[in-house]
Amino acid sequence: MSQSGLVATADGQAVMGEVMDSTPASATPAKKPRIRDAEATKARILDAAKKEFAKNGLGGARVDVIAEKARANKRMIYHYFESKEGLFQTVLENAYVDIRTAELKLNLDHLEPREALERLVRFTWEYYQKNPEFITLVNSENLHRAKHLKKSEVIKVYSRKFVSMVTTILERGVSTGVFRQGIDPVQLNITIAAIGYYYLTNRFTGSIVFERDLMAKEALEERLRFNIDTILRLVSV
Amino acid sequence: MSQSGLVATADGQAVMGEVMDSTPASATPAKKPRIRDAEATKARILDAAKKEFAKNGLGGARVDVIAEKARANKRMIYHYFESKEGLFQTVLENAYVDIRTAELKLNLDHLEPREALERLVRFTWEYYQKNPEFITLVNSENLHRAKHLKKSEVIKVYSRKFVSMVTTILERGVSTGVFRQGIDPVQLNITIAAIGYYYLTNRFTGSIVFERDLMAKEALEERLRFNIDTILRLVSV
DNA sequence: TAAAAAAGTAACTAGTTAGTGCGTTAAGTG
DNA sequence: CACTTAACGCACTAACTAGTTACTTTTTTA
Numbered sequence: 371m372s373q374s375g376l377v378a379t380a381d382g383q384a385v386m387g388e389v390m391d392s393t394p395a396s397a398t399p400a401k402k403p404r405i406r407d408a409e410a411t412k413a414r415i416l417d418a419a420k421k422e423f424a425k426n427g428l429g430g431a432r433v434d435v436i437a438e439k440a441r442a443n444k445r446m447i448y449h450y451f452e453s454k455e456g457l458f459q460t461v462l463e464n465a466y467v468d469i470r471t472a473e474l475k476l477n478l479d480h481l482e483p484r485e486a487l488e489r490l491v492r493f494t495w496e497y498y499q500k501n502p503e504f505i506t507l508v509n510s511e512n513l514h515r516a517k518h519l520k521k522s523e524v525i526k527v528y529s530r531k532f533v534s535m536v537t538t539i540l541e542r543g544v545s546t547g548v549f550r551q552g553i554d555p556v557q558l559n560i561t562i563a564a565i566g567y568y569y570l571t572n573r574f575t576g577s578i579v580f581e582r583d584l585m586a587k588e589a590l591e592e593r594l595r596f597n598i599d600t601i602l603r604l605v606s607v
Numbered sequence: 608m609s610q611s612g613l614v615a616t617a618d619g620q621a622v623m624g625e626v627m628d629s630t631p632a633s634a635t636p637a638k639k640p641r642i643r644d645a646e647a648t649k650a651r652i653l654d655a656a657k658k659e660f661a662k663n664g665l666g667g668a669r670v671d672v673i674a675e676k677a678r679a680n681k682r683m684i685y686h687y688f689e690s691k692e693g694l695f696q697t698v699l700e701n702a703y704v705d706i707r708t709a710e711l712k713l714n715l716d717h718l719e720p721r722e723a724l725e726r727l728v729r730f731t732w733e734y735y736q737k738n739p740e741f742i743t744l745v746n747s748e749n750l751h752r753a754k755h756l757k758k759s760e761v762i763k764v765y766s767r768k769f770v771s772m773v774t775t776i777l778e779r780g781v782s783t784g785v786f787r788q789g790i791d792p793v794q795l796n797i798t799i800a801a802i803g804y805y806y807l808t809n810r811f812t813g814s815i816v817f818e819r820d821l822m823a824k825e826a827l828e829e830r831l832r833f834n835i836d837t838i839l840r841l842v843s844v
Numbered sequence: 845t846a847a848a849a850a851a852g853t854a855a856c857t858a859g860t861t862a863g864t865g866c867g868t869t870a871a872g873t874g
Numbered sequence: 875c876a877c878t879t880a881a882c883g884c885a886c887t888a889a890c891t892a893g894t895t896a897c898t899t900t901t902t903t904a
Contacts, residue, residue, distance in 0.1 A: 406870055406881050427750055429667030433862060443883050448863065508812055509746050513664055516811030529816045556817045557833045564805030565798055572804075574753030575745055579766045580793045596794045603840045643851045643900055670892060680853050685893065 412450050414440040419447075420461050424503035427510040428458050458510075459518040463525065465507050469497060470528035478535065483543030484602060490536070491598050495566040499590070505571045533559060543605065550607040561604065565597045649687050651677040656684075657698050661740035664747040665695050695747075696755040700762065702744050706734060707765035711772065720780030721839060727773070728835050732803040736827070742808045770796060780842065787844045798841065802834045 418440035422431045433454050437444035451457035476493055478486035498505055511519055519525060536555045543549030569576070569584065577584045584593075655677035659668045670691050674681040688694040713730055715723035735742055748756055756762060773792045780786030806813070806821065814821045821830075 408881065411881080427664055427666055429664055430750075432860090434860095443881095444862090445864080445883065446881080449881080454862065506750065508809060509750070512809050512811045513667075513743065513746070516815055519812055519815050525815065526818065529818070533817065554829070554833070556819065557830065559817070560806055560813065560830075561802055561833070561837060564801045567809075568801030568805050569797055572745060572749050574749045575756055576797065578753055578756050578762065580770065580796070581763065581766070582793065592791070593794065593797075596791070596798070600798060600837070600841050604837050645851065648851080669890090671890095680851095681892090682854090682894080683852070686851080691892065 408450075411440075411442050411446055415442050415447055415450065415457070416461060416464065418442075419457050420465070420503050420507070423458055423461055423510065424506040427506070428455070428514060431458075455518065459521065462507050462511055462518055463522050465501075465504050466519070466522075466525055467528060469501070469504060470532050472497060473532055474528075474535065478539060483539055483546055484548055486539045487543075487601060487605065488598050490539070491562055491566075491601050492594065494562055495594050495597060498566050498570050502570070505567060509571060536562075540605070548607065549605045553605055558601075558605070562597075562601055565600055569593055645687075648677075648679050648683055652679050652684055652687065652694070653698060653701065655679075656694050657702070657740050657744070660695055660698055660747065661743040664743070665692070665751060668695075692755065696758065699744050699748055699755055700759050702738075702741050703756070703759075703762050704765060706738070706741060707769050709734060710769055715772065715776060720776055720783060721785055723776045724780075724838060724842065725835050727776070728799055728803075728838050729831065731799055732831050732834060735803050735807050739807070742804060746808060773799075777842070785844065786842045790842055795838075795842070799834075799838055802837060806830055 415436065419431075419436045422436045422439065426432070431454075433447060434444060436457070437447055440447075447454075447457060451460060473490075473493065476489060478489060481489065533555060536559050540549060540553055540555055540558065544551050573584045583589060652673065656668075656673045659673045659676065663669070668691075670684060671681060673694070674684055684691075684694060688697055710727075710730065713726060715726060718726065770792060773796050777786060777790055777792055777795065781788050810821045820826060
């Protein structure tokens, strides 16, 4: 039994990526493979939960399904996250931290302002595509009037950094003379997100309404070009 | 449906105990107040369902709640709409028909192209605000990969008319020389919807992330101005 | 007016669902 | 090695949920 347990844990880590290095700093030279690994179990639950919540929303998600997909006992979910909503809150918080972290890593400050803005539009577009759960989680959270995000304190810190990033780009563009004055960074931020987010979140109804496969490769490329164009025209003098 | 039927049912609910006009055998050919009114019951169910689906999504909505709010027996829902999903499909279809109908009534063809576009942006913005259920229903439908809308035939007819409306505006603008050439009407349509839709559907998380009440009167007015500006800059030569 | 058709109701079912009580077993510690 | 702590699992429940059965009442029709 102990061996099968070990295999199971190894599998779990393989699925979610490299987690093995997150072993607590123990001075034990011989690293015994842990059959019981709280961090790994937690991580598997969070990963399974993210997918299930994204697929079915908070209301439609099933705790039993999450436990099964995480190859964890349902009891563990309540042990680590207290409740279904507690689990959702953690998943959502992580999702926000992830995107904000990735954005800040872009390091746009040394780029020419127009180039910086284009990169941001491109990044946002690609991030939404690579992480479709983000969009669905945010939608679900808004359906519940952001009651979970309201409780989060970390979010604010990350958000401020993000807003100030765009503010800086705008200011630099104005002083260089390539951007016009008086643009509200928040409105710009919202617009950059909107033109990508809406297209992707409504891709199913959109493909029907416009009788066009909005997710075809060329369609996606065309949309990105259009979005970059939209933003640059918006800020240009 | 008979007009009198609707009125009579509106207040003539058996529950309310309205007995005034319960003429039994008198051969009054005119208008007998109907205590039973299929159309009115259907309408009440659809109205209650729209609200419940919009509030909780398809998965979170409760059939019993819909029945109660509609002051109808749950059995009637299954009698008229077959299933919860059948009810959702009808609600969604109606929502689309409603917005498309309102859009076509705008009669933008006789207006100066720039003015026509501005009016469309304004209308879209105001419609979303006055009919918040529309946004939530569409979100819910996209969570389910548009499986309900796919079955609808009416939608296509309305959608085509809508797209061609914007196409005409663009063409007129190009021939007048106020709009640049080569703009894809579908992309423009999506963008007009996006910049309003995203702002409103994500108003709860947005107000937290940007630490600003996005639904304050001035904030809404500012956003509308920004959106009109965005679209006009996008199409201008 | 009698009978058929349609509208409406109450009570029920079979299957879920989030959440728990309590026991078991592995891992760290002195 | 004994002992404490933390990870984990089984089996249960109380409430809920979409959908139904079998019946009554009203309206229409021949």
